[in-house]
Amino acid sequence: MNSKALLPICLAATTLAGCSLAPGYVRPTPPVSAQWPASANYGTTYAANPATEGQPDIAAIGWREMFRSPKLQRLIEAALTNNRDLRIATLNIEVARNTYRIQRADLLPSLDASGNYTRQRLSESTSGTGKPDVTSTYAVDIGATAYEVDLFGRVRNLGSRAMNQYLATEEGRKAAQTTLVAEVANAYLTYLADVELLQLTENTLSTRQETHDLIKRSFELGSKSRLDVAQSSMLVEAARASRAQYQRQVEQDKNALTLLVGREIEPELLEPEQLAQVQVMETLPAGIPAVVLLNRPDIRQAEYALKGENANIGAARAAFFPSISLTGSAGYASTSLSDLFLAGSSGVWSFTPKVNLPIFQGGRLRSNLKLAENNRDIALAQYEKAIQTAFREVADALVSRATYTEQLQAQRALVKENEQAKTITKARYAHGIDSHFALLDAERSLYEAQQNEILVHQRSLANLIDLYKALGGGWK
Template sequence: MKKIVLMTCAAAVLSGCSLVPDYMRPDMPVPQAWPQGPAAAATPAAKDGQSLWTDTAWKEFFTDPTLQRLIQQSLDNNRDLRVAALNIEVARATYRVTQADLLPNLDANGSGSVARTPLNASRTVPATKVTARSYAANVGVTAFELDLFGRVRALNEQALEQFLATEEARNSTQISLVAEVANAYLTWLGDRKLLALTEETLETRLKSLELIDQSFARGVSSELDLAQAKTAVETARANRALYLRQVDQDRNALTLLVGSPIADDALAGELDSMRLVEDLPVGLPSEVLLRRPDIAQAEHSLKAANANIGAARAAFFPSISLTGAAGYSSRNLSNLFEAGSGAWSFGPSVSLPIFDAGRNQANLDSAKASRDIAVAQYEKSIQTAFREVADALAAKGTLTDQMAAQGRLVEATRTSYRLSQARYDHGIDSYLNVLDSQRSLYSAQQELVSVQVERLSNLVSLYKVLGGGRN
């Protein structure tokens, strides 16, 4: 039995040739520097000793305590992230299965049989009834493939790369989740501010309606002024209902991302006080893009497809399998393990493909085409990532200026509204001019809130597309 075990173990460690093509990372299909158009922001490179955001914890970017609690709650409870983590366990188990194929499986089995030959079927002279018994206990290896041409190792390498790709997919899911929670919270803050602005506008318009109604009763204001004032009030009421609905829907979306109910006292903060890190060390495209988990995932998938070519090539060569067993055999169970009962068997088998109607060649062609598809997908993921970073940098360079200009517009329209109201009060202008100025002010204030949210969301997007902190 020791000889059989030693023979199978020696066969297991035979080093066969590898038919997997040498992997070469495709060249970056994007420029070596970020776009520097008129809208692009300055892109600070990482200084000596300064880490890129792929190596930085997300808490260093999202410093708001409320937002930190929401993000942490989502990392603990979000179901999409939980599924991504469980997918890693599935891929890890699959890799362990293929890894086990590199070594022989030892099985122990015992058997016993009893057969009776009747008198009329006996071949002995004189005829006698015969009862035959046999018992066996063996340890052996069944159909262990000698990986002389690297087929099993290629499949093992493919499973490993798929496992690593699944890990990167989980990292990508986490970064996306952090960004989604941040954007959902910013949207909720923005709509809540718009609701407060609408309620303030409604209150102002109600006061104006009350004054015009009194003036109409005294015959000072016209019925047209009264109708226009009522129109302004109902418009504000309709907007208030809209923002009430949006605030509740924003909270529902945030609850789904967080994965558990959010207490009322857990939502605190104002849009005007929200601060995010703006001076992100960007670095060169090759430094940033290759660190993104989605690109790392695409590269692992490419390596898996490359390894599959080796397995397809190995199918053209002979396949050698070993089957062996060693143990004891006896006609009586009582002396099964006594001296002289030893038994063994050894049966190698060789399979050489001769004619398969082109099946192996078709499998190889398919594997090569799959590898070429993976190359194209890898290059496309880099191009998409480059575009996302470039867009975020272009937005960052303009949104700050846009918000400053919008703030000045709000002040200008507020002055216009104040002067229009004064001219109407003195009978110089009609109430239509007041309504136009009031609508312009309200619209400018709404746009300012939208730009505030957009600027902060752009910083969140920049954090995400630069690879995000994973811790």
């Protein structure tokens, strides 16, 4: 084969370079305040400025550092391995990566080798000899078909869009992992809280049943009224109803955890521990909004999507200009197989450049450009909304963190006061000073206070998880 035959194609493919018509990308200014709300500074337990206080960036705090309870760590590990939503997000990365590689391949000419054999019969009028003739043709060649010379950056901008879509998908997987870690931790805390509430209710039911049995025997002996029996029975049935509720919730919590983990959970991991035993990092670096929010995976995902739509504008603009495509091949052709590869006598080549100049498209090109610009504006609005949503999530978590500590302390103090009130009321009732109704009211108040203590404790821990997630942690 004459290698000089492919020289025009190679020169065009490797030396021609074009400009990009995509608008220059400038990161939009975050549409949020430069500081967290002042109310978030009340009673804070987080580092407000990690740069000055020596605190690490939140993204550098892995979920193992955040959640130190062995059982919770094992549940999160299992979820990261088996959860189907995360698996889908990971597979989407492969889809986006291969899409980018396919698009990027258009920047280079595709070379194909082919061989063919043709045997045909020519009629008397077409053979040139006045007689019918049967001919055979053998051919092999290598060449490029319709390779577009990217003079105006259309192909490169499409490749840039595909690359940014791939990067956005990668960030989406990180965001999905952050969400999954937080959901597993919150589901585990909810399970522990409901188990504690169930245990509290069972103990309360047992105590109330014993009291009811004593009052009923006293009534039979004539020392208690029928009203005392009815009132104590009301407390017993209320506790029994609560027990059924918490039994249902505990089983539902197990189902929720199983779904998140993605497989059956080992029985030892469901052996309940006290909420007070759950070890969660309580000091988190909040930093400043512009630094923290732009590092969140979902914000980076939105920004890559914006960059992709920005590059697509360049591709739409390039469609207004002429496009050049190159088709060429070189090889051998002969009527005899034995003479096919004889240089000089059987060498063939072809080179076909093609210029396409759009003249009238019925407004299609202009509409495509407007569509690309509209998609860019939508991506910009989604990016800004993602930042605003993230700012609110962090601000809400910080405000809650500033109050949950005080609320939990107050709730624990309330439980102690209710315990003391019940002890005093029980003694006064035994001496005939207070009515049975007063004792029942004291018991109800203590039970409610104990329930609320468990719930506030669980919500306080959940708030730390929400803050960790909102600040962008959990994907490492």
